[in-house]
Amino acid sequence: MAENAENAENAEIDTRTLEATGATLSYDIRPGSVGSGEPATAPLFLIGSPMDASGFVTLASHFTDRTVITYDPRGTARSVRTDGAAESTPEEHADDLRRVIEAVGAGPVDVFASSGGAVNALALVAAHGDLVRTLVAHEPPTVQVLPDREAALEVCADIRETYLREGMGPAMAKFIAVSVRKGPFPANWADEPAPSPAAFGLPTEDDGSRDDALLGQNLRTCTGYVPDFDALKAAPSRIVVAVGEESEGELAHRAGVEVAAALGTEPAVFPSHHGGFLGGEYGQQGAPTEFAKALRDVLEG
Structure with a gap:
């Protein structure tokens, strides 16, 4: 039965590839189950880095009413680099995200981005805010904003x-x-x-x-990224910075607090820790049900 359920779920996932500068990107589309007579809701793009699409299986399962997009960042899992470069920048990742959103024809989308994915999503909004309706940036570890x-x-x-x-x-x-x-x-x-x-x-x-x-x-370029706060404030996107209630004092949590302050907002406190949305992926367990509810509340707020 478990194998059949997994096969049924996989059958609903539309996996595609596209060519980007220096990489072939792989991404997945899970169609929502909202009835045709109900109002359309923006697709939800779940982003990590270097976490790939496999890290969002549990979280995606809580949003079956929406079209959910996941992808593998360049150099991870199915997204193979073709340029031989040793490092990637948030700007490169942001351009990849732009390409995926435009290829799906889904913009503007809602985005939940965690860790390095949150850094890349901030770069996306700074450059292409018209593609993002709401960004929830969960614990972006850009240490450039820290007092230390x-x-x-x-x-x-x-x-x-x-x-x-x-x-x-x-x-x-x-x-x-x-x-x-x-x-x-x-x-x-x-x-x-x-x-x-x-x-x-x-x-x-x-x-x-x-x-x-x-x-x-990604480590050096992600943590060394300086957000363009002027561009972020000017973007049409709504930006909500989120931090984990159990990760207070940790580097990514502290950076999230500082990013929110630079944007003139208060961070939203989400359940659990840095990987609070995980439901066993990579052997890590957060509080995915509670986390998904908090994310839905923010997106619908």
């Missing part, structure tokens, strides 16, 4: 340098420790002992690969 930005930027640069030098295990251990750390980074953060990969169940041996989308491709 210099130390935080050095921390992020160190993670990437560790990845290039030692491989995924040591770098991911640092990333996890940094992500859940509460409060500002001190100037002497480099004097602290490096976390052990084994403590997080990560490999201690370097396999030689350097193609990780998070550690190699």
Whole structure:
């Protein structure tokens, strides 16, 4: 029965590809079940980075009344890079998002964007606000807005340098420790002992690969992105910055608070943590039912 249900769900997903500059993008469309006599609702685009479409299966299941679009960012899962570049910028990702929205012919859309996806979505609205009706930007980790930005930027640069030098295990251990750390980074953060990969169940041996989308491709450019607040304020889009109720004090939560302040708004507090919408994807569990309700309330507010 479970296999049949999964097959039925997959049969309803329209998977497409399109060519972008330097990448072939793969995206999915889940048609909504709203009756033809009811008023049309803007499609909902669910965006992560480097999280791909597979991370939004649970959240999408709470919006079967709407057309839901998901995609794999360039360099992840099914979206293959063709330019050989080592890094991607939020501006490149924003142009990819534009291409998907225009290819679907769905704009303006509502957007829920989380983590690096929220950074990319801010870049999208700054450049193409006419394509977005409402953006809910959930914990965008742009450290440029933090009071401790210099130390935080050095921390992020160190993670990437560790990845290039030692491989995924040591770098991911640092990333996890940094992500859940509460409060500002001190100037002497480099004097602290490096976390052990084994403590997080990560490999201690370097396999030689350097193609990780998070550690190699997006980390430095995402965290180093400076939002164009003038363009965001001038855009026709409604922007709501959201933060997790359980992630207070963490880097992405703190950045979200600062982004909201720069826009002259208060952040919306969503249930759970940084991955609060997850329902077992990647082995992580949030509070997806409560999270989806909060998202629906904001979108309909």
